[in-house]
Amino acid sequence: MSTAEDTRAHTYDGIEEFDNRLPNWWLWTFYLACIFSVGYWVFYHTLGVGNLPIEQYAVEQAEAAAMLEKRAAENPVTRESLIELSKNPAVVAAGKEIFQDMTKCALCHKPDASGNIGPNLTDDYWIYGNDPMTIYTTILEGRQPDPAKGFVGGMQSWKPFGSMFVQRATAYVLSIMDTKVPGKAPEPNAKQMAKSF
Numbered sequence: 001m002s003t004a005e006d007t008r009a010h011t012y013d014g015i016e017e018f019d020n021r022l023p024n025w026w027l028w029t030f031y032l033a034c035i036f037s038v039g040y041w042v043f044y045h046t047l048g049v050g051n052l053p054i055e056q057y058a059v060e061q062a063e064a065a066a067m068l069e070k071r072a073a074e075n076p077v078t079r080e081s082l083i084e085l086s087k088n089p090a091v092v093a094a095g096k097e098i099f100q101d102m103t104k105c106a107l108c109h110k111p112d113a114s115g116n117i118g119p120n121l122t123d124d125y126w127i128y129g130n131d132p133m134t135i136y137t138t139i140l141e142g143r144q145p146d147p148a149k150g151f152v153g154g155m156q157s158w159k160p161f162g163s164m165f166v167q168r169a170t171a172y173v174l175s176i177m178d179t180k181v182p183g184k185a186p187e188p189n190a191k192q193m194a195k196s197f
């Protein structure tokens with residue numbers, strides 16, 4: 001066993017090095033860290049029982065979205081509730097999935113919402129208005145032709161898919177409002193409006 005007086009065999013420029021034993025407290029923290037790391041590795045990586053921080057974050061996001069959606073499903077739709085949904089990433093992601101489905105909104109508005117048969121939803125020109133409740137009503141009820149008022153129509157009602165479907169789609173449209181994706185020119189009867197929330 002080495003003592004505090006023992007030195008290592010080498011000398012550099014006359015400098016010697018003690019050959020002390022590592023302190024027990026230090027060794028213990030080292031051994032415990034080794035043991036802990038095995039448990040950690042098995043728990044999180046080998047068996048995958050525990051959620052890594054990024055996964056845990058996703059779980060908490062999904063829980064928050066589920067709570068928000070439950071409340072949205074139980075309460076009347078308001079301007080504020082729609083704005084709140086449009087700021088929740090998980091709800092917006094669900095709305096995006098609906099929107100980009102080629103059998104749904106993307107068919108007429110394109111997956112990037114830049115417009116095709118339907119208008120560009122990312123510019124600041126609106127036919128019916130850009131208030132959250134107006135957008136919700138447009139998607140819920142659709143818009144039928146009304147020659148007297150100069151409305152072309154052709155936007156179908158999504159009511160059969162249920163209120164939550166419409167609220168998610170609305171949340172997505174609100175989240176991309178004024179992002180100005182280059183695309184279809186504003187409709188002749190559209191008016192330029194500033195985002196109001």
Ligand code: HEC
Pocket residue numbers: 099103104105106107108109117118119121125126127128129135138139143144151152153154155156158169170173187190
């Ligand atoms: C069959 C084609 C079609 C589909 C599918 C469709 N839209 Fe439309 N949408 C239109 C047309 C056409 C208009 C313009 C109506 C008009 O000029 O009267 C419109 C208008 C709108 C408007 C109002 C734009 C404004 O300037 O006021 C919103 C918002 C909208 N659509 C969202 C959606 C969403 C969300 C979906 C999917 C759930 C969807 N649309 C699916 C054709 C479609």
